[in-house]
Amino acid sequence: MGFIGKGLFEGMVVTARNFVGSYFDKERLVTVQYPEERVQVPENSRTFPFLVFDKDSDPVASMRCVACKICEVECPPQCIYIVMDRDEKGKPQQRPKVFDIDISVCMQCQICVEVCPFDAIKMDNNYEKSQYGRFDELVEHLPELLKSNEFYNKIKPTEATAVDAKLKADAEKKAKKAAPAAKPAATAAKPAAPAAPKPAPVAAPTAKIAIPDDAPFTPEQRQWLSGYLSTVAASGVAPAAAAPVAGTPAAPATEAPAGNWPWHDPGLGMQRRLDLAKETPIADKLMAAMAQTDCHACGYDCRGYADAIATGAETDLSLCLPGEAETANMLKKLMQEAGKL
Amino acid sequence: MNVSLDHYLMLSAFLFAIGLCGALSRKNAIIVLMGIEIMFNAGILNFVAFWHYKYFAVLTAQMFAIFAISIAAAESAIGLALVIAVYRHYQSIDVDEMRSLKG
């Protein structure tokens, strides 16, 4: 039955039902009373970056960042500012003295996280960043940026577990590589050992990738899969390719032992480093042109990249990110001088 | 001193003069209309004052006042319609400029 104005009354019935229903049916009230209640943010949500450290006892010493400045270079809106730390003698330390992120500029793109070779910078999920000011208040400095690995594990369990496993595997591999070479290094040159292998980050002892409980696998499948995944995460390649039999001594390191290269100091200028390496073979000259941060952005440390270029194994001269265009140009120049290009 | 009829007559004479002055000397047609309204009101006030002081028993004066108010309302409606029509034609409501009877 229809009459004029029927829709108006139907509408009023609907609103009356809403009104009464909202007092009895809690499902209807979707409001979250914010400061008291919060919505659980999804694990992969991200806001602004933070820096990871490993030991609660000494956050500054145990932070993973080595001040390689790759993120500063890569950051699209250029919101990161890094100054490398030095001790009293002016000797560069492998950590930042200043690490600023302007969160009013940051566009939360996560590129810094993706380019970081040390898993030192990660994305936070804290969205309560409002401040009373518009300028300095919106720049985050090193103390605010440093957060522990446990915190990272807490906010992003899946990702952090994978990262920890990978770091642990890397450290083990490095330790194995370094083990034969460490002795000569230790006996030969004690004073200059900045390139000594970084202490392995404290990783969770059992770096196992969690397979969700409701995943449709039989127990055997589950066991195999878990082992496979943790291996993949630890090595970064398929297990068949990188499954060194435990106990087998690793191949002797191709790199020269870390030590007596006077130019291996990121605090020196390019010209000074090249001067120091003036009378040396081409490989050392090439190495002196690098940024000396051993950041592994190129896939090697500085020594290894220089050797690879010198032997022709690596033809790309623009891989040194911290050195930027200066290094790339110098490498090209050196290679031309050496007649190899 | 009590308020006598005298006071009301004086007041309404004064208001009438003000209204007349406005209606005759201002340029703007709307203000001319307003002056006429003031004169109307002064007249109606006279009616009511006479009713109150002399002919309180009969309602003639009040009736006159009511009719006068109605006529004033009709007059102002027509007057303003004319003002709008004139404005459309001349793009102005200056009474000095309305000199021709041509349409």
Add this chain to the structure above:
Amino acid sequence: MDQVYKVAPQLLKFLSYLLGWLPWIGKPVAGFLSNPPAWFLLAVAIAIPILFVVSVFPGIFAYTTLVERKALGRIQNRIGPNRVGRWGLLQPIADGVKLLTKEDIVPRSADKFVHFLAPVIAVIPSVLLFSVVPVGAGLVPVDLNIGILFAFAISTASVLALFMGGWASRNKFSLLGAMRAVAQVVSYEVPMVLAAVAVVMAAGSLSTLAIAKAQGGGILNVTHWFVFRPWGFVGFILFTIGAMAESARTPFDIPEAESEIIAGYHTEYSGFKFALFQLGEYLASIAMAGITVTMFLGGYNGPGSGPGILGGLISMFWFFAKLGGMIVLTIWIRGTWPRVRVDQLMSFAWKVLLPMSIVNIVAVGMWHYIAIRPIAWVVTTLWLVLWFITLSKLAASENIEKREYRYAS
């Protein structure tokens, strides 16, 4: 006022009895109060209704805003204000403090004096309206014999405040809002007054007290309410629509349509001036609800109402209960119906409401002259229903094509 004048000596005697216990000033004050001079009695009799009006109704306004926000929230499945005090009960006070402490901004090119005057003028007619609303049996601030006419006369003056505010702000949206407000109020005034004429014809008086009294009696003091007559029901609907349009409540809030003209005439107002505009608007709407209750819903009449102290208190209860009901109805409507368009607004007033109110006046005449009630019921109902169908058919005569959606289904 007359009622208060009658009971004032007793009231003062009671006060003097209370004050007599005080040291120092107690004795002389009590002596003065127990035998008051005539001018003092008159002053008390004038002051009490004024105090009542300016204390009770702004309080109702404050909590109407809270109830409105809560109810609108629940209608939209939200919670509504619940931060200030238990269930947000202190919210109106917080709002008031906020508005008082806000900066008072006057646009540079505004007409300063008129801009200042407009919110003040917005409140005055709204408060004056309460002077003719009977809140209980015989309890009306002033029993004017032109009560209803006075109310309409005063309520038209509120348009001026809207116009002044809109014009003085020197803002095109303000001016548009002001012009819409004036056009709307002038248009809806006509059907509203004609709907009231029907009641005046039936009650035989313009006095609000007499109109309320005419609806007493019957079963439980309920059956003689005018809303339970065919013409009264139609008149109630017409008058409610008119009153809502007059006070710019939501389906007719064209003058301050946020989506079209920001906030209409009070776009350029902030702080306390804005609060005064809101106060005036809400008070006018509450007063109009009070007049609707008086004219159609039996006023203070209800089970148990009558003369005497107890009957008077019960009648006050009924009046305020009905007033609350009307306020809730307007809030409910606000939460449900969409805003009408400007052209629809005008054509609705002139093409539907105006003819319908004239038809309603004829219906009252029929009701009066047909002596046998059942026949009167049938005839007036038929007359009204037939006209309603005809008018709504005529109003909806422009055929709206069914819209074809190209992308949505």
Add this chain to the structure above:
Amino acid sequence: MEIAFWILSAITVIGAILAITMRNLVHCVLSLILFFLGIAGHYLLLRADFLFAVQVLIYIGAVAVLILFAIMLTRHVTGTEGPREVLGGKWWAGMGTAVIIAGLLWAIIRKDPLAAMLPAGMASTSVTEIGRALVADWLVPFEAMGVLLTAALIGAVVIALEEVIRKR
């Protein structure tokens, strides 16, 4: 009574003077409303309650609003003309006429024996009496008034719509 009379008279006269002297047209109308209010107050003082309501309803609610609307519909006239453009060409003639008429009226009133008359009665007229008078003794004028108002309404619409019709 007296104080009320003098206050209301002051409001009325000031309102009237401002209404015809102010530069800004909207200010003029607002002053005119003040004048209307003063007159309405005088009606209350003279015990004509019904006329008070009618005055407020028609003059303030209708005529003033109508004038405001007319001002809004005729743009560029809200008035910042130069000082001399406000007055018409023969303004001195108008002023003179007004002064002469005021003087004449004054003289007549001074001479009139009615002038010093005091109020005849103090009770308000009830609306019922006015209503009965309107539909009994004054029925024909009342009906004529209805016809006049209808004619005026239609006439106003026709005059204001003229241009629109011509355009079609």
